[in-house]
Amino acid sequence: MSDIAQSWLSRRLIKYLEQTSPGLEPFTPSDPSALESVLQPGDVLLVEGNTRVSGIIKYLTQSTWSHSALYVGPRFNKRAMDGKPHVLIEANLGQGVITASLSKYTSFHTRVCRPVGLSEEDRERVVEYMIKRLGIEYDVKNIIDLMRYLVPVPVPARFRRRMLSFGSGVPTKVICSGLIAQAFESVRYPILPRIELVESKEKRREILHIRHHSLYMPRDFDISPYFRIVKPTIELGFDYHSLRWANRPMPPEEERDDMPRPLAEGGNPPLVPDLPEPVAAAASIKA
Secondary structure: OOHHHHHHHHHHHHHHHOOEOOOOOOOOOOOHHHHHHHOOOOOEEEEOOOEHHHHHHHHHHOOOOOEEEEEOOOOOOOEOOOOOEEEEEEEEOOOEEEEEEHHHHOOOOEEEEEEOOOOHHHHHHHHHHHHHOOOOEEOHHHHHHHHHHOOOOOOOHHHHHHHHOOOOOOOOEEOHHHHHHHHHHOOOOOOOOEEEEEEOOOOEEEEEEOOOHHHOOOHHHHHOOOEEEEOHHHHOOOOHHHOOOOOOOOOOHHHHHHOOOOOOOOOOOOOOOOOOOOOHHHHHOOO
8 A cells, every 4th residue: 555545544544533432421530630639640541532443442452441641740831721731641543642631531431550669760761751752653554454443343352452463563653552561661660561480499480571562552551460540539538428329318407518519510419529628629520
């Protein structure tokens, strides 16, 4: 296929894959204030996307997560339309490696994966690795290969990871999880290494081998034994006694002032934890 034909096909395919899947809504969108309060540089943010390409990735990986980004903190003189600073670095279809604000994923289901025991020096090296790769283009070869999977067919589990381990092989072209995997690989931090068991007369040892970055998917940070799952609501303090349940009667009027405020007007109020200072604002979003 000529470069001109591939470029034209890539643009058409990107436009199709970026369209939102009809009827798909996040089951549990994250609390934006709580999420912002707990994130630290080096944290991996997993996202349950709602586009056609997200559906393909979730199917092939049998996972909730279709996208990953690295939190680096407010290091850029760049803000979103809502005024929020850009604090994420990610590789996006049709855009390449870019910065983004956390508010971009306010309405999405997300998960925070934190590397355990990573030194401050190595954490900064991971962040710098990502910053130096801003502007790199997305792997178009990866997009072309996705055409093979637009029609859902049964895929044996042992083949799914290999099916997504494609791409041009050019160092200056990346996909989202592969780029983050490379960043952690630069400081020899494990994600899901291949383990080789070595038997000897003295002892039994495990030798870790780094997988190729093209084999990593967003869900690997979730299931990795070396990343801790951070849940903002729990980290900031959670008391189930403070929740308002729709099927319970309202308390006496004199006690209502102490109740958490609902997140939205109209209908049955959702569950709202009584968050402590300094994130009390998280309980009154859209109030």
